Amino acid sequence: MTQVFNGQPSSATNRASPAKADAIVSLQSVSKTYENGSKALVDVSLDIKRGDFLFVTGPSGSGKSTLLKLLYGEERANQGDVLVDGCNLTTLRGDRLSQLRRRIGIVFQDYKLIPRRTVMENVAFVLWAQGLPRKEIHRRLQPALKMVGLVHKADCFPDQLSGGEQQRVSIARAIVSTPPILLADEPTGNLDPDNSWQVIKILKKLNSVGITVIVTTHDESLIRLSNHPTVQLRNGYLYRPKG
Numbered sequence: 001m002t003q004v005f006n007g008q009p010s011s012a013t014n015r016a017s018p019a020k021a022d023a024i025v026s027l028q029s030v031s032k033t034y035e036n037g038s039k040a041l042v043d044v045s046l047d048i049k050r051g052d053f054l055f056v057t058g059p060s061g062s063g064k065s066t067l068l069k070l071l072y073g074e075e076r077a078n079q080g081d082v083l084v085d086g087c088n089l090t091t092l093r094g095d096r097l098s099q100l101r102r103r104i105g106i107v108f109q110d111y112k113l114i115p116r117r118t119v120m121e122n123v124a125f126v127l128w129a130q131g132l133p134r135k136e137i138h139r140r141l142q143p144a145l146k147m148v149g150l151v152h153k154a155d156c157f158p159d160q161l162s163g164g165e166q167q168r169v170s171i172a173r174a175i176v177s178t179p180p181i182l183l184a185d186e187p188t189g190n191l192d193p194d195n196s197w198q199v200i201k202i203l204k205k206l207n208s209v210g211i212t213v214i215v216t217t218h219d220e221s222l223i224r225l226s227n228h229p230t231v232q233l234r235n236g237y238l239y240r241p242k243g
């Protein structure tokens with residue numbers, strides 16, 4: 001059954017409320033308009049608790065990717081506050097923004113793997129870029145690859161893997177630095193139902209060990225199967241399910 005969402009957008013009932021003490025992510029009356037005048041988000045307020053798993057759904061162009069981009073600082077809000085793990089992204093810049101990004105794992109629809117690097121190298125790259133010693137990198141690689149069931153593919157190149165496997169590599173890369181937050185933007189958009197469910201099961205497993213997971217998706221059947229809270233964006237306005 002399709003979820004019924006409230007007829008009133010979020011901020012109409014929740015205007016500029018202070019962030020809840022246990023919120024790891026908080027958007028407070030956030031609006032984002034791009035330079036060309038596209039209104040991507042309008043007066044969105046949302047608190048996500050540490051350890052939550054939240055789906056963000058909505059039609060194409062409704063603002064889902066923009067919402068995630070505000071959370072990892074790729075875009076900035078024109079109005080309102082975006083708080084992530086104790087940092088206010090409205091003002092965060094330079095090194096402090098880079099430090100926050102290290103605490104956020106990101107997974108994209110199109111995987112974004114480096115083609116000429118093996119699975120192991122793709123996953124290790126972020127640790128190597130942070131200057132970790134080789135021994136420490138190897139110590140962290142194994143559990144990340146094990147979590148996504150790809151230890152046996154460590155020496156393969158991305159074009160030797162299926163789409164589902166490539167997405168699992170990108171999840172391993174996202175969590176290898178053990179971030180408290182994982183953002184996934186349409187992670188199953190290029191996958192068939194079986195591979196999609198496998199990806200969601202891995203995200204659920206990561207959530208069960210305490211990672212806060214926020215996933216955008218169009219896929220209603222995945223949302224139904226997963227049984228996690230969902231909010232919906234329509235034309236940049238955020239709606240919550242009724243009841």
Ligand SMILES: Nc1ncnc2c1ncn2[C@@H]1O[C@H](COP(=O)(O)OP(=O)(O)OP(=O)(O)O)[C@@H](O)[C@H]1O
Nearest residue numbers: 034036038039040059060061062063064065066067
């Ligand atoms: N860089 C940009 N410059 C101008 N407008 C943009 C930009 N990125 C997104 N938009 C616009 O902002 C609105 C929201 O886009 P967004 O990508 O957040 O939607 P979405 O829900 O993620 O869509 P999809 O499901 O198709 O990925 C759309 O109208 C889009 O055209």
